[in-house]
Amino acid sequence: MSIQNIMVIGAGQMGSGIAQVCAQAGYSVVLHDMQEEFVQKGIGIISKNLNRSVEKGRLDESEKEAILSRITASVSLENASNADLVIEAVVENMDVKTQLFKMLDQYAPAHTILASNTSSLPITEIAAATNRPEKVIGMHFMNPVPVMKLVEIIRGLQTADDVYETIESVSKKLQKVPVEVNDFPGFISNRILMPMINEAIFSVYEGVATPEAVDEIMKLGMNHPMGPLTLADFIGLDTCLYIMETLHEGFGDDKYRPCPLLRKYVKAGWLGKKSGRGFYNYGV
Numbered sequence: 001m002s003i004q005n006i007m008v009i010g011a012g013q014m015g016s017g018i019a020q021v022c023a024q025a026g027y028s029v030v031l032h033d034m035q036e037e038f039v040q041k042g043i044g045i046i047s048k049n050l051n052r053s054v055e056k057g058r059l060d061e062s063e064k065e066a067i068l069s070r071i072t073a074s075v076s077l078e079n080a081s082n083a084d085l086v087i088e089a090v091v092e093n094m095d096v097k098t099q100l101f102k103m104l105d106q107y108a109p110a111h112t113i114l115a116s117n118t119s120s121l122p123i124t125e126i127a128a129a130t131n132r133p134e135k136v137i138g139m140h141f142m143n144p145v146p147v148m149k150l151v152e153i154i155r156g157l158q159t160a161d162d163v164y165e166t167i168e169s170v171s172k173k174l175q176k177v178p179v180e181v182n183d184f185p186g187f188i189s190n191r192i193l194m195p196m197i198n199e200a201i202f203s204v205y206e207g208v209a210t211p212e213a214v215d216e217i218m219k220l221g222m223n224h225p226m227g228p229l230t231l232a233d234f235i236g237l238d239t240c241l242y243i244m245e246t247l248h249e250g251f252g253d254d255k256y257r258p259c260p261l262l263r264k265y266v267k268a269g270w271l272g273k274k275s276g277r278g279f280y281n282y283g284v
């Protein structure tokens, strides 16, 4: 399958990064969100990233302009009618995603592949909301997308082999390393990472140590580049909570119970770096 036009849905931290790497690889990209100001915010993040690359001498001004010119803003899902591949990166919520995939299934041509950047939600269930389950696949990028090499590719129960192969080759064209996994809650990355983050939060909740101490121990003791609570703030505490809930519901085991402190922070609007406050204060 030949992919030329890519539509990215959701212009937040992941969607803007995905749009950037697609445009850098030469694809023509439509970046879509619910409101024009959200899309412009995403394009602003991309411009800032590209400016930094120009300053560091990795890109020249004309290349930057060429990359930006390949990105078009959208607030209408009807624009899916031109896409060969749609990559969804909206909030980690099954109802929102299935609603969206139902609509995409209506607007996108029959050949279009519908991919989700979900961190943990079952691809098979998202696929079942469409009439093309064989063309639905998980394409899980890591944050920050322009920097991180991995794309975890998740095969839904009915994902066709040629769809998998197309997404594998697109990932390589984006200069990423694809790794194949099957569809189980949290896939591999978050099945392993998120219980560790949740345990770090429990350690703070139970008064065993401060967030700074927990992070310092995991950095210096385990050689992690970033402590689990700094990482949680970076991922977004709302996203962490959604992922823990998905693991808890999917496996039914108490070991995946989200820490009450995580729930409390999310209820308070402390979502981590993106909201200015999480386990740390970002002074916004």
Ligand code: NAI
Residues within 6 Å of the ligand: 009, 010, 011, 012, 013, 014, 015, 032, 033, 034, 038, 089, 090, 091, 092, 093, 096, 100, 117, 118, 119, 120, 140, 141, 142, 143, 234, 235, 236, 239, 274
């Ligand atoms: P975010 O909160 O930064 O961005 C989400 C964007 O989606 C917002 O701009 C919002 O306006 C938009 N949106 C929400 N509902 C929409 C709809 N119905 N139609 C169009 N746009 C809509 O979230 P983030 O961090 O970018 O996460 C997005 C997805 O990527 C989630 O599924 C998350 O689990 C996944 N993910 C997140 C990672 C992270 O480190 N934050 C890493 C890998 C995957």
